[in-house]
Amino acid sequence: MRILVFANTPAHVHLYRHAVDRLESAGHDVLVLTREYACTTDLLDFFGMPYRVYGTHGTESYSKLRFARELGGQFVTIAREAVRFDPDVIFGRGPYAAYAGTLTRSPVVLVLDDEPGDFNHTVSRPFAETILSPAVTRRDLGENHYTFTGFKECAYLHPDVFSRDENVREFLGVGPDEPYVIARFNALDALHDADIEGFSPSQRRDLLERLSEHATVFVSDEGGRMELRDLPARPYDLHPALIHDAMAEASLLVADTGTMATEAALLGTPAFRYRGTDTHEYGEFQELERAGLAEQFDEYIDVRERSLEILADDDAPARWQRRRQEYIATLTNLAELLVAVAEARGSIDRLSPAIRQTVQPVQRETAWPEQ
Template structure:
């Protein structure tokens, strides 16, 4: 069987990497079409995944017109690769996967997170044979919409698939008893980020200076433009594939981007998300906040105050880890579901029937 998988961002690599390994081990042919964006291809190389690049995307703010121009050229390259490969089923999201499904007539499976109103959902949904989302998704996406009890990050952070490396502190250069925090700053360069704003430059500086009074501070700057020469912080400079291990050992993660906050929550690390100008509601953040695993703040002063309170609480990491263990143990291993759906050629109903819906996916009733 031939499986086509799109990895347009680093997060997509993590979502599919374990499933890719398993499908290849089972004798299936897998084509990964990748976009040069951030550390996407660095991650693919690190995990030994063979891929072909269909285009690139710079980590700078784009207008909608610039996105449209970029997309046109990339779709032409995708059409050539997809037709040549002739997939039996394909996985992805957004216009890339939707277009490939049209030109190859292959069953198209979209694995989405909870992004109400996202443009990618709008343009791809009519062409999808199955849409799979976390159970916390707040809307009906049509007759082929299925949910699973978990988050897309469960494809790589579920206890059944995640194995932390033991020497991450040595690699970071911090002592066993040294408290450290990670700050993650969004590049705001994706289509759904147009018009959104997170931490301002002055807020970044103020936050890092405040955190440095309580802990060693590492910064993961998505845009890669920060100047650290007069800041009391260190750039996170390990391979990006090790970032989850660094988060797991951290005493605090604070960010103005979403995925990494979800990841921290699922790893049991105290995490704060700054919403900035974002006015949409996200089911995944609400669920994790209700579970006591993350905090979602829409005011900078609250972010700063809670960050310092967390760093001053010496037992909070133990409490969060215990809470995380109890919560995550009941979630679906998304890698299992991806592999099952791939081998069923995108027929999720067949997968549900075979497993009785147990710890897999559930069709959303038409509303």
């Protein structure tokens, strides 16, 4: 079989990397189409995934009009690469996968979460053979929408596929018992981030100064524009492929971005997210809050004070790990599910009975209304 995968962001690389590895090991031909964005191609190289680049995307602020113009040029390359590869099934999201599926007449599988991406969902849904999303997704995406127990991050953080690198503290230059915090600042440049603001420059400085009084602080700045020379913090400068190992050892992750907060929570690290001006209610975060693994804050002062409180709580690491172990054991190994769906050419009906039991059609009468 020939499987085409769209990986437009670093998170997408992680989502598909285990599935791609297993599909190739089973003798299938896999191609990843990607764009030059942040560390996306660095991750593809690190994990040895077969890819071709169809365009670029910067980390500066984008308007929806600029996104539309950008898509036009990228679609030309996508068309050429997709037709040349001639896939049996396509995985992705948004207009990229939908367009490639239309050109090649291939079934499209969309793996979605609860981001407020109305444009992405609207343009791609009519072309999907199957839509997969976490059971906590707050959307009804039609008759081909199926849910699984867990999160898209379970494709690489489920205990069946994730094991931390025990050398990560040495790589970071911190001692075996030295507490450290990862502060993640979002570039807010994606389509669904338009007009959203996270930590302000002054809030970032204040947060780093206060956190540094209790722990070593590493900054992961997606936009790459923050100057740290006069601040008591270090840049997170390990290879981006090691970020989950670093998060798993951290005492706290505090962020104004969603994906890394979800990842930290699933690793059993206290994950505090500052919402800023983002008013969207994410089903994933509500579930993680219910499990006691993540917390969200509307006000900057609240996330700062809660962060300082948790760093002073010596029992917090063990408490979070107990919660994580109890919770994550109930979740689906998404990598295994993606492989099975690929080999079934995107058809849920072709799955084996054992795998079929891990997905459920959306109950239309009780599903969240489309937003």
